[in-house]
Amino acid sequence: MNTTRAMLETYPRDYNVDTDKLQACIDACNECANACTQCADACLSEDNVAELIKCIRLNADCADLCVATGRVLSRQTEYDANVARAALQACIQVCKTCGDECERHASMGMEHCGVCAEACRRCQQACEELLATIS
Amino acid sequence: MNTTRAMLETYPRDYNVDTDKLQACIDACNECANACTQCADACLSEDNVAELIKCIRLNADCADLCVATGRVLSRQTEYDANVARAALQACIQVCKTCGDECERHASMGMEHCGVCAEACRRCQQACEELLATIS
Amino acid sequence: MNTTRAMLETYPRDYNVDTDKLQACIDACNECANACTQCADACLSEDNVAELIKCIRLNADCADLCVATGRVLSRQTEYDANVARAALQACIQVCKTCGDECERHASMGMEHCGVCAEACRRCQQACEELLATIS
Amino acid sequence: MNTTRAMLETYPRDYNVDTDKLQACIDACNECANACTQCADACLSEDNVAELIKCIRLNADCADLCVATGRVLSRQTEYDANVARAALQACIQVCKTCGDECERHASMGMEHCGVCAEACRRCQQACEELLATIS
Numbered sequence: 141m142n143t144t145r146a147m148l149e150t151y152p153r154d155y156n157v158d159t160d161k162l163q164a165c166i167d168a169c170n171e172c173a174n175a176c177t178q179c180a181d182a183c184l185s186e187d188n189v190a191e192l193i194k195c196i197r198l199n200a201d202c203a204d205l206c207v208a209t210g211r212v213l214s215r216q217t218e219y220d221a222n223v224a225r226a227a228l229q230a231c232i233q234v235c236k237t238c239g240d241e242c243e244r245h246a247s248m249g250m251e252h253c254g255v256c257a258e259a260c261r262r263c264q265q266a267c268e269e270l271l272a273t274i275s
Numbered sequence: 276m277n278t279t280r281a282m283l284e285t286y287p288r289d290y291n292v293d294t295d296k297l298q299a300c301i302d303a304c305n306e307c308a309n310a311c312t313q314c315a316d317a318c319l320s321e322d323n324v325a326e327l328i329k330c331i332r333l334n335a336d337c338a339d340l341c342v343a344t345g346r347v348l349s350r351q352t353e354y355d356a357n358v359a360r361a362a363l364q365a366c367i368q369v370c371k372t373c374g375d376e377c378e379r380h381a382s383m384g385m386e387h388c389g390v391c392a393e394a395c396r397r398c399q400q401a402c403e404e405l406l407a408t409i410s
Numbered sequence: 411m412n413t414t415r416a417m418l419e420t421y422p423r424d425y426n427v428d429t430d431k432l433q434a435c436i437d438a439c440n441e442c443a444n445a446c447t448q449c450a451d452a453c454l455s456e457d458n459v460a461e462l463i464k465c466i467r468l469n470a471d472c473a474d475l476c477v478a479t480g481r482v483l484s485r486q487t488e489y490d491a492n493v494a495r496a497a498l499q500a501c502i503q504v505c506k507t508c509g510d511e512c513e514r515h516a517s518m519g520m521e522h523c524g525v526c527a528e529a530c531r532r533c534q535q536a537c538e539e540l541l542a543t544i545s
Numbered sequence: 546m547n548t549t550r551a552m553l554e555t556y557p558r559d560y561n562v563d564t565d566k567l568q569a570c571i572d573a574c575n576e577c578a579n580a581c582t583q584c585a586d587a588c589l590s591e592d593n594v595a596e597l598i599k600c601i602r603l604n605a606d607c608a609d610l611c612v613a614t615g616r617v618l619s620r621q622t623e624y625d626a627n628v629a630r631a632a633l634q635a636c637i638q639v640c641k642t643c644g645d646e647c648e649r650h651a652s653m654g655m656e657h658c659g660v661c662a663e664a665c666r667r668c669q670q671a672c673e674e675l676l677a678t679i680s
Contacts, residue, residue, distance in 0.1 A: 143441050143529055147448035150521035153455045170440050171413050174484060178417035180605075181485040184598050185423045193589050194353035200585075200605070201347045201358050205365075207477060208343040212336045214444060215451040218329035223336050226368035230340075233361035251420035259413055278576050278664055282583035285656035288590045305575050306548050309619060313552035315470075316620040319463050320558045328454050335450075335470070342612060349579060350586040386555035394548055464623035471617045471628050475635075478613040482606045488599035493606050496638035500610075503631035 142167070144214075155216040158273050162213060165228075165270040169210030172235060172263035176203040179242065179256035186250070195241050195253065202238035205231050206263060213270070221274050228271045235264035277302070279349075290351040293408050297348065300363075300405040304345030307370060307398035311338040314377065314391035321385070330376050330388065337373035340366050341398060348405070356409050363406045370399035412437070414484075425486040428543050432483065435498075435540040439480030442505060442533035446473040449512065449526035456520070465511050465523065472508035475501050476533060483540070491544050498541040505534035547572070549619075560621040563678055567618065570633075570675040574615030577640060577668035581608040584647065584661035591655070600646050600658065607643035610636050611668060618675070626679050633676045640669035 141149075144163050180199035183192040209231040212224060239260030246254030276284075279298050315334035318327040344366040347359060374395030381389030411419075414433050450469035453462040479501040482494060509530030516524030546554075549568050585604035588597040614636040617629060644665030651659030 143445050143525065144448070146525045147445055147452065147522055150525055151448075151452050151455065152522070166444065170444055174436065174440055174480065175413050175417055177481050177484040178414070178421075181487050181602070182417065182421050184487045184601060185421065189595055189598065193594065196589060196601075197350055197353045197586070198355065198358070200350065201355075201362075203481075204343040204346045205362060208339040210444065211339045211447050211473075214447040215332050215335065217451050217454045218332045220333065220336075220372055223333070223369050223372050226365040227336075227340060230361040230365035234358050237355055237358050252417055252422070255413065255416045255420055278580050278660065279583070281660045282580055282587065282657055285660055286583075286587050286590065287657070301579065305579055309571065309575055309615065310548050310552055312616050312619040313549070313556075316467070316622050317552065317556050319466060319622045320556065324463065325459055328459065331454060331466075332451070338616075345579065346582050346608075349582040352586050352589045387552055387557070390548065390551045390555055467620055467623045468625065468628070470620065471625075471632075474613040474616045475632060478609040481609045485602050485605065488602045490603065490606075490642055493603070493639050493642050496635040497606075497610060500631040500635035504628050507625055507628050 151216060153217070156219060157216070157270070161266070161270045161273060165266040166210050166213050168259075168263040168266035169206045169213065169231065172259045173203045173206035173210065175256045175259035176200070176206065176238065179252050182252040183250075192245065195245055198234070198238040198241050199256070202234045202260065205234045209267070225271065225274055228267045228274070232264050232267045232271070235260045235267065239264060286351060288352070291354060292351070292405070296401070296405045296408060300401040301345050301348050303394075303398040303401035304341045304348065304366065307394040308338045308341035308345065310391045310394035311335070311341065311373065314387050317387040318385075327380065327385075330380055333369070333373040333376050334391070337369045337395065340369045344402070360406060360409055363402045363409070367399050367402045367406070370395045370402065374399060421486060423487070426489060427486070427540070431536070431540045431543060435536040436480050436483050438529075438533040438536035439476045439483065439501065442529045443473045443476035443480065445526045445529035446470070446476065446508065449522050452522040453520075462515065465515055468504070468508040468511050469526070472504045472530065475504045479537070495541065495544055498537045498544070502534050502537045502541070505530045505537065509534060556621060558622070561624060562621070562675070566671070566675045566678060570671040571615050571618050573664075573668040573671035574611045574618065574636065577664045578608045578611035578615065580661045580664035581605070581611065581643065584657050587657040588655075597650065597655075600650055603639070603643040603646050604661070607639045607665065610639045614672070630676065630679055633672045633679070637669050637672045637676070640665045640672065644669060
């Protein structure tokens with residue numbers, strides 16, 4: 141079983157969020173965070189690194205906010221909806237902005253940017269779906 | 276000279292944000308992140324730890340989002356106002372929620388919560404002042 | 411395909427590390443980091459939280475060092491063996507210490523500590539296997 | 546009063562480490578982490594960014610390991626000397642490697658690398674001094 145899921149299923153209290161959407165969102169945050177760290181590194185290895193500065197910068201922002209959001213969501217004890225919502229909104233914004241930038245480079249042949257753009261899109265969507273359940 | 280300031284003054288390009296407000300905000304994020312990590316740890320050492328669960332949890336969230344926000348703001352190259360704004364808004368929310376919780380315990384004699392609440396308030400205010408300058 | 415792998419396979423340069431071992435180690439660091447954040451949170455929800463203080467504290471350390479190590483390893487450009495080795499050694503130590511503590515609580519019926527202990531063991535082993543290839 | 550110090554002085558238990566050295570080390574980790582994030586960003590703004598790839602990469606590693614080490618050291622509850630030592634050793638290594646690289650660029654006129662190199666040296670030294678007290 142997926143470890144995030146196994147941890148949610150052994151959590152000792154009830155919690156207030158849909159388990160499938162929560163697991164998907166935590167996993168997507170961690171996947172996107174790592175793809176962005178790898179993408180920044182791959183961009184640094186490209187001959188045209190000077191044209192990839194914006195991508196490297198947004199990758200770093202996206203990695204940092206995805207790690208923070210994945211951690212906030214991994215905490216269900218004394219859950220605070222305002223904090224969860226604020227983290228999700230920040231994550232959605234940076235995944236959108238970084239995903240757009242990566243997609244632009246993917247369309248010009250940067251394969252790692254294409255893989256990273258997909259991870260950003262998945263994370264944005266998972267965050268939006270979880271956010272929609274938080275009243 | 277403060278190191279954050281020295282780094283801003285040796286930054287090779289122009290940037291679009293007020294230097295005083297930017298430095299204050301980066302420093303406040305880092306100060307608050309560390310105070311929150313220390314406060315969670317101090318709460319774990321209290322005899323009434325069971326009453327401090329919410330504080331420990333919010334401290335951890337606040338530390339994570341303050342570190343991420345401080346890093347996003349430390350990057351001025353190919354600055355994106357939407358990302359900066361989203362990070363600041365998340366940071367303001369978690370500093371407010373965590374600061375309220377710490378203040379409640381400070382009023383019941385938890386001195387470390389009092390020191391941490393002040394760091395949360397300073398960070399919230401520094402983020403609000405910087406956010407106000409980002410159109 | 412696993413995203414970590416897809417990013418490694420689209421990396422533009424050659425690199426000096428075994429791909430299978432590198433991917434396994436990055437993934438294990440991220441899995442362990444998240445399991446530890448979830449385990450600290452689950453411990454905070456237990457009635458006997460006062461007996462789980464050491465576990466909560468080590469979970470937090472392990473999460474922080476696993477995230478940092480996963481990021482260092484995700485960077486292959488201008489790879490520095492001394493830095494990779496130092497990060498791996500720190501990660502191995504904290505996974506061992508945290509895994510031991512979690513295992514102790516698992517044997518007393520804390521299921522989430524059991525899941526987390528396994529993630530710590532997997533991460534420790536993946537780091538040891540990668541470290542063995544770094545001369 | 547410095548906030549790190551105020552938090553240490555309101556910590557509810559005794560702890561086993563020299564307060565001056567501990568505070569200096571936590572503060573140096575946070576200062577170095579932020580200087581490195583700012584230095585990576587400043588390097589990305591330089592015209593000769595292609596010659597600064599190694600510096601950008603080491604800055605990112607150093608920032609990540611300094612944040613993790615500063616957090617580990619900020620936790621005194623159920624302190625584990627093996628974990629503290631391992632984190633300090635990793636931090637010393639990355640501060641040395643990153644400081645050397647920054648110093649090289651400082652000597653060629655990169656002022657931000659000079660400021661960052663000094664922060665790396667201070668952090669390396671503060672970690673070494675704290676490590677020397679941990680038997």
